[in-house]
Amino acid sequence: MTDPFVVVGGDAAGLSAASKLKRDDPDREVIVFEKGRWVSYAHCGTPYFVKGDIEHLSDLLALSPEEIEERGIDLRREHEVVAVSPDERTVTVRTADGDAVEQAYGDLLVATGAHAATSPIEGAALDGVFTLHGLDSAAAIRAFLDAPDAASVEAVGGGEYVDRETVARYGAMDPPETVALVGGGYVGIEMAEAFAAHDLDVHLFQRSAHVLQPFGEAVAERVEEHLREQGVTLHLDTEVDRLAGDDGRVTGVSFGDGPLDVDMVLVGIGIRPNTDLLAGTGVELGDSGAIATDEYGRTNVEGVYAAGDVAEDRHVVTGGPAWVPLGLTANRAGRAIGGTVAGDPTPVGDVAGTAVLKAFDLECGRTGVVDHEEAREAGFDPVSETITAGSRSGYYPGAAETTVTLTADRDSGKLLGGTIVGSDRAAIRIDTVATALAGELTVSEVERLDLAYAPPFSPVWDPVLTAAKVLGGKL
Amino acid sequence: MTDPFVVVGGDAAGLSAASKLKRDDPDREVIVFEKGRWVSYAHCGTPYFVKGDIEHLSDLLALSPEEIEERGIDLRREHEVVAVSPDERTVTVRTADGDAVEQAYGDLLVATGAHAATSPIEGAALDGVFTLHGLDSAAAIRAFLDAPDAASVEAVGGGEYVDRETVARYGAMDPPETVALVGGGYVGIEMAEAFAAHDLDVHLFQRSAHVLQPFGEAVAERVEEHLREQGVTLHLDTEVDRLAGDDGRVTGVSFGDGPLDVDMVLVGIGIRPNTDLLAGTGVELGDSGAIATDEYGRTNVEGVYAAGDVAEDRHVVTGGPAWVPLGLTANRAGRAIGGTVAGDPTPVGDVAGTAVLKAFDLECGRTGVVDHEEAREAGFDPVSETITAGSRSGYYPGAAETTVTLTADRDSGKLLGGTIVGSDRAAIRIDTVATALAGELTVSEVERLDLAYAPPFSPVWDPVLTAAKVLGGKL
Structure with a gap:
């Protein structure tokens, strides 16, 4: 009999793979090891839980442990895989009570995720300093924001899984009044909205000249203007060196222009892949530090x-x-790997880096290669154009200014990427650009796309078409 | 010197061509003949003018005659082209005062548009019976709907262009209470919303079993349910034979189940291309009855x-x-032909038949080949799947059921078309499918598109991706 399909990590990739394999090959044994208590949760929903749009932490669970078991998956929470031996095809697992056991695998999926970085910021271990990675940090933040009489483990709704001790500790503290967001990426922007909803005085620190670096300047400038309109104080071109504390609790932020007194800090300066497990196994990492894979999600090590x-x-x-x-x-x-392990080789699919983001009332989107330096490194001669057009026919109520940037390769005319920002149905329009990238369309082909037009939804020339027309004129 | 570029018809296609040519070749003479008084108007906005979302008729004008003249275009309104002589490269034009003059052309663009059909419905000439094609009919309808003291030529805002006599005549009548919409296509559905906003008792007649035939059954069924919720009475599978009248004014609708008393009728049973001008010229029509063209918009006749x-x-x-x-x-x-005539051959671009429509609170979209008979005629072996999924992450407020149908060719796996319906950002999502068609993507390529995901805008798997996954499972 084939050894089990062993999955390390019980979230999106791991459980998608496990579920797909059990669907396609129900007789194959599948074991999922998850070091924590939470499984299958929607990380992207945590800012809206903190904000209060989503009431309970458990609303963010896509599948309960029971539902996972019903799929025939052997789910083992609080089981940390601490070593992999590719030669023996085994993993070493530490259980909740500290025992170490060996588990043989036929195929192994490493889906250990990433962790939020805090380095090189000093003082990140102080009380009142958070990252936003995982439901426990979201629960602690919300308990901290709620008034002590309203905050409770029951109110956050995490049931048996939540880190009750931390929630109770923050729930007992006086709610913060001033928060420093360190980092103007996804987490910083989404959490600015969440904190503003709790009437905090929100300060956002960004090391470089603009927030949302992957979205380019045209998006960043509109978002920055909008953040200021919403009362967020922006500290651009400002590096935070150190978080100051008193009696173990954060009291301020140190940066070039001097300190700012705060009683809460959220550090959102990026995430790093959890690859420690693979040290010495021969599994190769890529330049990014994440695991190198082929089109089927295979590493360089068999199985x-x-x-x-x-x-x-x-x-x-x-x-x-x-x-x-x-x-x-x-x-x-994850789903593709489940299919492949079940015997139907399935490509995992290319990525375009498509991302969308809500920034208060603005919707932002990006896809493909937008940055000119990145484009040149990939061998292209990039050229970009930015336009602003209405989201609907000008005469129709609700039309809003939508800014689109498209980037193309000058030689081939091939579309390389794009960004969008606006308040009316802007984000979802980036899908047109993402799909055009998958179809390897040129700018003139994009210009001639037969896109939707009706006054309530779009002008005759969709903003993406207008951007393609203008960029086409430059090629 | 080259003879002028002569354009017959002063609306979207004609003026786009004229404007593009003058931009690219300012020295070339361009004459646009328009038989009516209105030019460059947004036909698609007329239902929202009738509804009242748009206040003035003139809000629907994209360009004024003055702005057109400023572009160097010789615009001649109330000039009807009555004959074309390709051998002599001339057109015969009848002016407002009845004179007929000859005009030589170097290149000729026929952009005469279409007209609303009423045949074979008897009684369509009665007062109180309308079609919705052109601003004058929209003005008359709105004047009729407004109370006599509120209705005036000034209130509809058409200025010097509007058919003042008709507006004044309808403005003086008592407003209608019951309207029959004959035809459940775009016009019928959009105008049901417009009439309901004026508190009319709205009856919609559709000859076949479902409204919105080009959108397929899955869209039609949701729209029909929604129309009923909004108080519209649907008469499906019901053919209207005749409109009854008294003293020249419509009083009822005759159909199988018996007559219905109404005081207003809107006939929206389709449009027909205005090709009479070309009879005997040798310009070939296609099977549809519209003019056959090549990829540059050229007819079979030189120039x-x-x-x-x-x-x-x-x-x-x-x-x-x-x-x-x-x-x-x-x-x-029009824009492409302007470029071609200016010396830069520009393809007009293929069409996918992408269309979107607002039906009260529902948004509908369609693109490509959806109908199986049509697909088989084109040599495909069609297979479709319909799914319903959320428009946002399930835990995020505002998620709405979105129904997507995708159709593919069984042999090649190639995507052929799709439809969508839902109340939250549904329509614009059809652009993903339209772009996939232009890229000639297969269903499995669509399944692996890297589309936008963020809880406020989309679930992890966009409804289009979910539909592709399910359809892919059938191929």
Whole structure:
């Protein structure tokens, strides 16, 4: 009998793979080891839980442990895989009570995810300093924000899984009044909205000149203007060196222009793949630090797959490896690997780096290669154009200014990527650009796309078409 | 010196062509003959003018005659082209005062548009019976709906262009209480919303079993349910034979189950291309009855182009001719022909038949080949799947059921078309499918598209991806 399909990590990639394999090959044994208590949760929903749009932490669970077991998956929570021996095809697992056991595998999927970075910021261990990675940190933040009489383990709704001690500790503290967000990426922007909803005085620190670096300047400038309109204080071009504390609790932020008194800090300066487990196994990492994989999600080691936030994928535009730790990528790669392990080789699919983001009332989107330096490194001669057009016919109520940037290769005319920002149905329009990248369309082909037009939804020339027309004129 | 570029018809296609030519070749003379008084108006906005979302008729004008003249275009309104002589390269024009003059052309664009059909319904000439084609009919309808003291030529805002006599006549009548919409296509559905906003008792008659035939059954069924919720009485599978009248004014609708008393009727049973002008010229029509054109919008006759609602285009999926009289197609083809005439041969672009529609609170979209009979005629072996999925993450407020149907060719796996319906950002999602058609993607390529995901805008698997997954499982 074949040894089990062993999955390390019980979230999007791991459980998608396990579920798909059990569907296609019900007789194969599947074991999922998860070091924590939470499984199958929607990380992307945590800012909206903190904000209060989502009431209970458990609303963010896609599948309960019971539902996972019903699929025939042998789920073992609080089981940490601490070593992999590819030669013996075994993993070493530490259980909740500290025992170490060996488990043989036929195929292994490493889906260990990523963790939030805090280095090199000093003082990140102080009380009142958070990252946003995992439901426990979201629960602690919300308990901290709620008034002590309203905050409770029951109110956050995490049931048996939540880190009750931390929630109770933050729930007992006086709610913060001033928060510093360190980092103007996804987490910083989404959490600015969440904290503003709790009437905090919100300060956002960004080391470089603009927030949302992967979205380019045109998006960043509109978002920055909008953040200021919403009362967020922006500290651009400002590096935070150190978080100051008193009696173990954060009291301030140190940066060039001097300190700012705060009683809460959220550090969102990026995430790093959880690859420690693979040290010495011979499994190769890519330049990004994440695990290198082929088009089927296979690593260089026989029988070992990797997917999700810990793995690289192939970029649809450059053809080279790319590390894009996002939700769809994880789900899709996991599902494909489940199919492949079941005997139906299924490509995990290329990534375009498509991402969308809500910034208060603005919707932002990006896909493909937008940055000119990145484009040149991939061998292209990039040229971009930015336009602003209405989201609907000008005479129809609700039309809003939508800014689109498209980037193309001058020689081939091939579309390389794009960004969008606006308040009316803007984000979802990036899918047109993402699909055009998958179809390897040129700018003039994009210009001639037969896109939707009706006054309530779009002008005759969709903003993406207008951008293609203008960019086409430059090629 | 080259003879002028002569354009017959002063709306989307004609003026796009004229404007593009003057931009690219300012020295070339361009004459646009328009038989009516209105030019460059947004036909698609008329239901929302009738509804009251748009206040003035003149809000629907994209360009004023003055702005057109400023572009260097010689615009002649109330000039009807009554004959074309391709051998002499001349057109015969009847002016407002009845004179007939000859005009030589170097290149000719026929952009005469289409007219609303009423045949074979008897009684369509009665007072109180309308079609919705052109601003004058929209003005008359709104004047009729408004109370006599509120209705006036000034209130509809058409200025000097509007048919003042008709507006004044309808404005003086008592407003209607019951309206019959004959035909459940775009016009019927959009106008049901417009009439309901004026508190009319709205009856919609559809000859076949479902409204919105080009959108397929899955869309039709949700729209029908929603129309009923909004108080519209549907008469499906019901053919209207005759409109009854008294003293020249409509009083009822005759159909199988007996008559219905109404005081207003809107006939929206389709449009026909305005090709009479070309009888005997040797310009060939296609099977649809519209003018056959090549990829540059050229007819079979040297120097004669056709674009807009009067012309066929090439279908992106079938590769064969298609008559898709819609706004973007007209603008795009006109612009391309302007470029071609200016010396830069520019393809008009294929059509996918992409269309979107607002039906009260529902958004509908369609693109490509959806109908199985049509697919088989084009040589495909069609297979479809319909799914319903959330428009956002399930835990995020505002998620709405979105129904997607995708159709593919069984042999090649190639995507052929799709439809969508839902109340939250549904319509614009059809652009993903339209772009996939242009890229000639297979269903499994669509399944692996890297589309946007963030809880406020989309679930992890966009409804289009979910539909592709399910359809892929059937191939």
